Amino acid sequence: MIAYNQAQEAVQNVAQQVAHAADQLQLHGFDRYYNAMVGTYVSEVYKSLNYPTFAHSTNRAQTPLTSIEQAVMYTTLYGKSHFNRFSAVIAQIMGNNIRTEAVNRTINIVDYGCGQAIASLALLSYLEQYVNCGNFTLNFYLVEPSQTTLDLAVLLVTKMSSRIAANVTIYPYHKDLADFLEHDRQTLAPADYSMHLFSNVLDIVEVQQQIPNLCNYLHGIEGKQMVIAAGPRYSSNYQGLQQLKESLHNVIVKQDVANFSVESEIYSIRNNHWIHCSSYGVMMGLCFKNAQTGASKTELAA
Numbered sequence: 001m002i003a004y005n006q007a008q009e010a011v012q013n014v015a016q017q018v019a020h021a022a023d024q025l026q027l028h029g030f031d032r033y034y035n036a037m038v039g040t041y042v043s044e045v046y047k048s049l050n051y052p053t054f055a056h057s058t059n060r061a062q063t064p065l066t067s068i069e070q071a072v073m074y075t076t077l078y079g080k081s082h083f084n085r086f087s088a089v090i091a092q093i094m095g096n097n098i099r100t101e102a103v104n105r106t107i108n109i110v111d112y113g114c115g116q117a118i119a120s121l122a123l124l125s126y127l128e129q130y131v132n133c134g135n136f137t138l139n140f141y142l143v144e145p146s147q148t149t150l151d152l153a154v155l156l157v158t159k160m161s162s163r164i165a166a167n168v169t170i171y172p173y174h175k176d177l178a179d180f181l182e183h184d185r186q187t188l189a190p191a192d193y194s195m196h197l198f199s200n201v202l203d204i205v206e207v208q209q210q211i212p213n214l215c216n217y218l219h220g221i222e223g224k225q226m227v228i229a230a231g232p233r234y235s236s237n238y239q240g241l242q243q244l245k246e247s248l249h250n251v252i253v254k255q256d257v258a259n260f261s262v263e264s265e266i267y268s269i270r271n272n273h274w275i276h277c278s279s280y281g282v283m284m285g286l287c288f289k290n291a292q293t294g295a296s297k298t299e300l301a302a
Helices: 002-028 030-043 051-058 068-094 118-130 147-161 177-183 205-209 211-218 235-247
Strands: 105-112 136-143 167-173 186-188 193-199 223-232 252-268 273-290 298-300
Touching: 002 030, 002 068, 002 147, 030 068, 030 118, 030 252, 051 068, 068 118, 068 147, 068 193, 068 223, 068 252, 068 273, 105 118, 118 136, 118 147, 118 193, 136 147, 147 167, 177 205, 177 211, 205 211, 205 235, 211 235, 223 235, 235 252, 235 273
Parallel strands: 105 136, 105 193, 136 167, 193 223
Antiparallel strands: 186 298, 223 273, 252 273
């Protein structure tokens, strides 16, 4: 009983520190959030979860996370480099020009296999820096098979979105892509744009198997579409990006499949100190416009 109570207290301590980290995101942005999550790992998580155990239980972070401790370790290991990579891709595709004019826009953002919604956080950070969002309506659709991770994603997008003036709504879906495409089509009010974010998911075999269904869905959404994808520099990721590009029709290639790298300051679990490193990835950006059907609603399956 004593051991059980101690374990429960440790979990509560981690949860409280994660909540503090989310507050840092709201107040100061992603870098401070990452630093706070590293602090949570150093002060609490390392005592109960080492990297070999994490790697074995999550198949090196390719299967859904099941605990808040795993989420903290994932962020410590990968969060900063993933955020910096996706931020670089967004800037490459959307440009670094500051837009000060207040325009009315409704944008749907679908984050596939969102994890902790790092791609969505990178987009919000970009909008905060470069775009006047005062008249924006942003609808986030977060699709994630891990309930633990999805809960954290909703919290983080909520905190980060408070840093901009847009009207933001979040729709969480506790599903993998196949299940969602098959069972959970939802209606969505028409939007000026729909953005489809793929961060570190197109290298996964199960996701690649769904690309034909995914493309059918993408071509069923009315209006202007943008696909932004990034992932590790693995052969499987090249394959996933190329498969998605070739399966879509009548696209404008804003950024062809290409290698890139970013510099990051991260905490090394192996070395137990901060290091400067390069993060190598593959990116792609596509745009296309689907025909209007005249219907008042658009189906969304993501």
